[in-house]
Amino acid sequence: MAHWTVGVDFGGTNIKCGLVSDRGRVAHSVSLSTRACAHPRAFVDGVGQAVERLARGAGVRTTQLRGIGVGAPGLIDRRRGVVHSLVNVSGWHDVPLAARLSRRLGARVAVDNDVNLVALGEWRFGAGRGARHLVCVTLGTGVGGGLVMDGELYRGASGAAGELGHMVIDARGPRCGCGRRGCFEAMVGTAAILRLGRRAMTNSPALRALVREAHGRLMPRLIGRAARAGDPAARSVWAEIGRRLGIGLANLVNVLNPERIVIGGGVSNNWSSFYPALVKTLRAEAMDVPGRAVRVVRTALGDHAGIIGAAVLVWNATEHH
Amino acid sequence: MAHWTVGVDFGGTNIKCGLVSDRGRVAHSVSLSTRACAHPRAFVDGVGQAVERLARGAGVRTTQLRGIGVGAPGLIDRRRGVVHSLVNVSGWHDVPLAARLSRRLGARVAVDNDVNLVALGEWRFGAGRGARHLVCVTLGTGVGGGLVMDGELYRGASGAAGELGHMVIDARGPRCGCGRRGCFEAMVGTAAILRLGRRAMTNSPALRALVREAHGRLMPRLIGRAARAGDPAARSVWAEIGRRLGIGLANLVNVLNPERIVIGGGVSNNWSSFYPALVKTLRAEAMDVPGRAVRVVRTALGDHAGIIGAAVLVWNATEHH
Numbered sequence: 001m002a003h004w005t006v007g008v009d010f011g012g013t014n015i016k017c018g019l020v021s022d023r024g025r026v027a028h029s030v031s032l033s034t035r036a037c038a039h040p041r042a043f044v045d046g047v048g049q050a051v052e053r054l055a056r057g058a059g060v061r062t063t064q065l066r067g068i069g070v071g072a073p074g075l076i077d078r079r080r081g082v083v084h085s086l087v088n089v090s091g092w093h094d095v096p097l098a099a100r101l102s103r104r105l106g107a108r109v110a111v112d113n114d115v116n117l118v119a120l121g122e123w124r125f126g127a128g129r130g131a132r133h134l135v136c137v138t139l140g141t142g143v144g145g146g147l148v149m150d151g152e153l154y155r156g157a158s159g160a161a162g163e164l165g166h167m168v169i170d171a172r173g174p175r176c177g178c179g180r181r182g183c184f185e186a187m188v189g190t191a192a193i194l195r196l197g198r199r200a201m202t203n204s205p206a207l208r209a210l211v212r213e214a215h216g217r218l219m220p221r222l223i224g225r226a227a228r229a230g231d232p233a234a235r236s237v238w239a240e241i242g243r244r245l246g247i248g249l250a251n252l253v254n255v256l257n258p259e260r261i262v263i264g265g266g267v268s269n270n271w272s273s274f275y276p277a278l279v280k281t282l283r284a285e286a287m288d289v290p291g292r293a294v295r296v297v298r299t300a301l302g303d304h305a306g307i308i309g310a311a312v313l314v315w316n317a318t319e320h321h
Numbered sequence: 322m323a324h325w326t327v328g329v330d331f332g333g334t335n336i337k338c339g340l341v342s343d344r345g346r347v348a349h350s351v352s353l354s355t356r357a358c359a360h361p362r363a364f365v366d367g368v369g370q371a372v373e374r375l376a377r378g379a380g381v382r383t384t385q386l387r388g389i390g391v392g393a394p395g396l397i398d399r400r401r402g403v404v405h406s407l408v409n410v411s412g413w414h415d416v417p418l419a420a421r422l423s424r425r426l427g428a429r430v431a432v433d434n435d436v437n438l439v440a441l442g443e444w445r446f447g448a449g450r451g452a453r454h455l456v457c458v459t460l461g462t463g464v465g466g467g468l469v470m471d472g473e474l475y476r477g478a479s480g481a482a483g484e485l486g487h488m489v490i491d492a493r494g495p496r497c498g499c500g501r502r503g504c505f506e507a508m509v510g511t512a513a514i515l516r517l518g519r520r521a522m523t524n525s526p527a528l529r530a531l532v533r534e535a536h537g538r539l540m541p542r543l544i545g546r547a548a549r550a551g552d553p554a555a556r557s558v559w560a561e562i563g564r565r566l567g568i569g570l571a572n573l574v575n576v577l578n579p580e581r582i583v584i585g586g587g588v589s590n591n592w593s594s595f596y597p598a599l600v601k602t603l604r605a606e607a608m609d610v611p612g613r614a615v616r617v618v619r620t621a622l623g624d625h626a627g628i629i630g631a632a633v634l635v636w637n638a639t640e641h642h
Binding site: 154158180259 | 453
């Protein structure tokens with residue numbers, strides 16, 4: 001039996017490929033530029049070569065891998081291994097990715113939504129271990145979600161479940177990219193953080209100085225750095241983001257009664273800045289019983305969650321068929 | 322094998338007990354006043370007698386029933402058959418209801434949350450038939466919910482899942498009974514309908530006349546009657562309620578990707594008045610793929626849904642043990 005699986009995480013900036021052991025450890029990884037491999041043909045070529053390299057490093061052929069799992073940011077037909085469409089990447093319309101990669105590499109290939117795989121990875125090997133009911137939230141430009149319910153990844157009627165970012169929490173709030181008003185994503189995504197940050201700059205010489213150093217470009221991590229240095233204006237940005245996160249998570253707690261919420265994504269690096277306000281709001285806003293049942297934790301696998309989850313997807317697919 | 326099950330629906334006004342056939346039909350039913358039977362001891366006595374009467378009518382002893390299922394509006398420990406607490410009914414704190422009723426009647430007793438049982442009844446015999454992923458919403462003074470996911474009632478980590486009424490959709494909206502602002506319940510529950518209705522009265526001689534006939538008491542069904550008679554002010558109340566329902570249901574569609582949403586509860590009798598605005602908003606606000614996958618329908622079992630669901634609960638409990 002093969003002991004290695006390759007997990008592929010198709011991100012907006014990089015495509016990360018990792019060799020995953022049967023115990024969920026990433027032994028080696030390779031990163032490709034998304035820009036260079038964004039087109040389906042280039043993706044299959046680039047990822048194909050990366051998988052060959054990883055297999056060779058482990059002393060096996062690609063045909064000896066347990067399989068290759070791919071997480072992609074979009075709408076996936078998991079059963080047929082087809083990518084219907086991707087968010088922010090053009091050229092992907094009903095691409096039979098599993099079949100193409102499988103032909104190229106002579107190995108089983110499974111494909112699913114990227115955030116589902118982060119949830120799967122964290123649940124099996126990370127901060128979600130042991131939880132039977134889990135909500136995974138990724139914070140960044142987009143706000144994504146994955147749901148584990150009754151010990152299984154929950155995909156819904158058409159594989160689209162978990163779009164937590166497009167839950168309205170402020171019907172008169174700012175317009176979201178999806179067209180609605182006051183979506184969770186429009187309230188706590190990068191754009192919302194930057195909007196609050198720009199306002200904070202007027203009261204914060206420290207933040208203005210950081211932005212100047214960064215060639216005038218305000219980024220969430222600069223607001224994070226200023227907050228950690230004690231800057232009151234920057235701290236209030238994260239307090240407001242934490243409060244909004246608390247409102248949205250309280251909704252999920254009341255509707256789904258999970259035992260754990262795992263938060264990942266780039267913005268979660270500012271954990272200590274937003275967590276106190278998040279927990280305070282959540283405790284105040286969630287109903288008593290489900291509120292007491294839940295613990296909000298930070299991702300444990302970090303950047304590797306998607307890769308590891310992609311490997312778990314392969315294992316699950318193997319068990320089920 | 323016994324062919325009859327008794328379902329009990331513990332409502333705010335009445336306690337309904339029904340003799341349910343193996344095909345999910347209610348052969349006979351008995352209604353008790355909640356006020357007279359609100360206390361645990363009075364409940365066990367009143368329901369006990371009602372069950373005896375129903376069994377006698379069917380020519381069997383209570384010990385020959387497949388069992389008795391009870392749906393109660395509150396927090397239930399289903400496994401132990403204990404009612405932790407009820408909404409709007411005092412005197413219920415950790416009452417071992419299943420054990421007491423079972424001792425009284427010599428039959429198996431199962432207890433669960435009332436809206437969960439409406440969901441279960443509609444899913445097995447009503448408007449939710451054939452759906453693998455279902456959201457059930459009850460509209461009234463409170464807004465309740467029940468979730469069927471992957472073909473099973475979903476209860477969450479502590480049996481509290483499905484509190485759809487306490488999902489915030491307008492963070493700056495009216496205060497809810499639970500303390501939060503802009504909960505779904507505060508936006509579309511009876512209190513919200515009456516608030517809009519009172520405003521509508523100033524522009525509606527027709528509605529004012531109906532309220533006068535009702536001894537000055539505005540009720541949702543009067544606004545419904547005025548709307549069906551074509552009164553523009555009353556119609557606009559339901560259009561606004563439909564719009565708000567559409568926002569809340571779009572949230573659930575995006576997060577859970579159900580294939581069906583079943584709407585019940587007293588307020589759903591105004592279906593034709595709020596449905597057009599509901600569907601229009603839902604189509605506009607839900608994401609494409611999950612939006613196309615879902616159908617919003619009205620309860621098919623009406624007042625009997627809870628009774629029938631309570632019987633299904635008994636059957637499920639029997640199968641699992």
